Amino acid sequence: MENGNGSHAEREEIQEAYKWNLKDLFSSDQEWKSRKDELSDRLLLLSDFKGTLNHSASELKSSLDFYFELKKEIARLFAYASMYSDQDTRQSVPLSMKQEISQLETRLSSLTAFIEPEILQIPEGTMQAFCADEPPLRLYNHYLADVFRRREHTLNEKEEKIVAEAGLMSDTPQEVNSILTNADLPYKTIMLSDGKQVRVDPTNYVFYRASPGQNDRIKVFESFFSSLKSFERTLGTQLYGQIKRDTFYKNVRNYDSCLESALHRDNIPIGVYHNLIKNINDNLPNLHRYLVLRKKMLELDELHYYDSYPSMVKEIDLRYDYSEAKEVIQKSLSCLGKTYSDTLEKAFSQRWIDLYPNSGKRSGAYSEGDTYDVHPYILTNFKGRFDDVETLAHELGHAAHSYFSNKTQPFVNSRYPIFLAEVASTVNEALLVDYELNRVTNEAQRLSLLGNYLEGFRTTLFRQAQFAEFELQIHLEVEKGESLTGDKFTELYQNILKKHFGHAEGICTIDDLYGIEWAYIPHFYYNFYVFQYSTSFTAAQAIASRILKGDENVVAAYIDFLKSGGSDYGIPTLKKLGIDMLSSIPFELTMQRMNHVMDSIEKLASV
Ligand SMILES: [Zn+2]
Numbered sequence: 001m002e003n004g005n006g007s008h009a010e011r012e013e014i015q016e017a018y019k020w021n022l023k024d025l026f027s028s029d030q031e032w033k034s035r036k037d038e039l040s041d042r043l044l045l046l047s048d049f050k051g052t053l054n055h056s057a058s059e060l061k062s063s064l065d066f067y068f069e070l071k072k073e074i075a076r077l078f079a080y081a082s083m084y085s086d087q088d089t090r091q092s093v094p095l096s097m098k099q100e101i102s103q104l105e106t107r108l109s110s111l112t113a114f115i116e117p118e119i120l121q122i123p124e125g126t127m128q129a130f131c132a133d134e135p136p137l138r139l140y141n142h143y144l145a146d147v148f149r150r151r152e153h154t155l156n157e158k159e160e161k162i163v164a165e166a167g168l169m170s171d172t173p174q175e176v177n178s179i180l181t182n183a184d185l186p187y188k189t190i191m192l193s194d195g196k197q198v199r200v201d202p203t204n205y206v207f208y209r210a211s212p213g214q215n216d217r218i219k220v221f222e223s224f225f226s227s228l229k230s231f232e233r234t235l236g237t238q239l240y241g242q243i244k245r246d247t248f249y250k251n252v253r254n255y256d257s258c259l260e261s262a263l264h265r266d267n268i269p270i271g272v273y274h275n276l277i278k279n280i281n282d283n284l285p286n287l288h289r290y291l292v293l294r295k296k297m298l299e300l301d302e303l304h305y306y307d308s309y310p311s312m313v314k315e316i317d318l319r320y321d322y323s324e325a326k327e328v329i330q331k332s333l334s335c336l337g338k339t340y341s342d343t344l345e346k347a348f349s350q351r352w353i354d355l356y357p358n359s360g361k362r363s364g365a366y367s368e369g370d371t372y373d374v375h376p377y378i379l380t381n382f383k384g385r386f387d388d389v390e391t392l393a394h395e396l397g398h399a400a401h402s403y404f405s406n407k408t409q410p411f412v413n414s415r416y417p418i419f420l421a422e423v424a425s426t427v428n429e430a431l432l433v434d435y436e437l438n439r440v441t442n443e444a445q446r447l448s449l450l451g452n453y454l455e456g457f458r459t460t461l462f463r464q465a466q467f468a469e470f471e472l473q474i475h476l477e478v479e480k481g482e483s484l485t486g487d488k489f490t491e492l493y494q495n496i497l498k499k500h501f502g503h504a505e506g507i508c509t510i511d512d513l514y515g516i517e518w519a520y521i522p523h524f525y526y527n528f529y530v531f532q533y534s535t536s537f538t539a540a541q542a543i544a545s546r547i548l549k550g551d552e553n554v555v556a557a558y559i560d561f562l563k564s565g566g567s568d569y570g571i572p573t574l575k576k577l578g579i580d581m582l583s584s585i586p587f588e589l590t591m592q593r594m595n596h597v598m599d600s601i602e603k604l605a606s607v
Helices: 029-049 057-087 092-111 115-120 124-133 135-149 157-170 172-184 202-208 214-229 232-252 258-264 270-282 284-297 322-332 338-349 386-408 423-439 443-479 486-500 512-520 531-548 552-564 570-576 585-605
Strands: 189-191 197-199 366-368 377-379
Touching (some): 029 092, 057 092, 057 124, 057 135, 057 366, 057 377, 115 135, 124 135, 157 232, 172 232, 189 214, 197 202, 202 214, 214 232, 214 512, 232 258, 232 443, 232 512, 258 270, 258 443, 270 284, 270 443, 270 585, 284 443, 284 585, 322 338, 322 423, 366 386, 377 386, 386 423, 386 443, 386 552, 423 443, 423 531, 443 486, 443 531, 443 585, 531 552, 531 585
């Protein structure tokens, strides 16, 4: 949908069939507004419930019904405003709608702040009696159990107030870091071999680090990392501030470690984290095999860290128009059964998808599943490359997960856990690549598909797990009472990086300057979030391997997994599917797939 001059079509020029239908949420802006005003009035009724939750089972249930009804309604209003805004970000009307809803959300959370403390005051025996008296309260079993699970680490009212006040300061290290690294840091400008002048800031670093010419890559790396290096002390003080913050919350909430404190929120056993790091370290030879292959494919005598990003296979322009894309996606996912195919068909034909780019439209892609009574939506910027088909399959994975979950679960259990967020999407990608590899016969195209798939193992699995290892180590240092400075972070990071990349074995040379890389990774401010990219990826590869073996029981279990939404925590939900994240089996299946991809590349490229 791009014009000849490279700019995008105007939204009006795009046929309705390729635009999502937000009218399924609200028939008009007017309807949205009246529903919002109505909701705003209903918030006032919340005060009637205050102090009643422990009276009886039925009063508890009506309070929770009312609370979750409000949450559901607000989610729908928000989804409409934010998608409306994303379809043309230049419009001011949807922006102000978004702001109105955000204010309403803030009001809702302050007006409902009494709910959890009141629930926690109900003695356990009374709660059991409530549940026996009022079977419909069973709807909230998981929610209530979760509130009680967190009780041990919930403080008294006065203390909770102090912790909340501390929250006003606690984001400062991250905020300062973001401003420094994104805006204020004086990045240098370099000249590339084609005469182009480039200021090597984080955005340009990501783009130009994949330059085909090695001399350009060296320049880009040198420039970027030396800019960071000149602020090593400041950047180190910021990160240390963040870890002190995490340590503060661990201490006041009585956890044994920062890791436990972070993982407790979603009830993930710390063994899952340790297991990932152990599996990665046991399997570094597979990463080293990848690096040796990269060196051969790029025809280099020696592999350096700055050679990590250029594509190691010739990128072939595999093109798909939308109808071909739909067909390939349908066929590649047909192994998931009829209900799944029917869901995809609905997504395609009932305007769930906003497909093409247009002027002012938000870039990238996402799926919006917070539309409980309606259907999920998808935004993409489809241009017909293989990447775009892959992205569409990925987002359809999220959308199908939301669709099955929203249809099956009560609202309170409909949102699937963050730990599982990337599983369904990654399963779809794996099935798509597998299907295309069976379909495409042209060798260069096959090589391009394989190379593209292989990068996922390195960037989503190994690299994120390497970050996770560093994140754990720096927290452990502070928990031991060590203080950390910029140069110490660099030393710790460098040791992990060198180990992962086989520096000592001569597999990939890591120049000392690159030990500062930690300073540009925002994830270290996300409190043990990043490992979930690796675990989701591993779980998904294991599921895809089993589905591809044609076991119908696995397919049925997978659909049940999608339907289960947020009715249980991530780890037991996967376990029902036969995926035990505390074992090494999912990881081994993933490694088998990775090695299989490398075998195929070596054979095709005769290296
Ligand atoms: Zn995703």
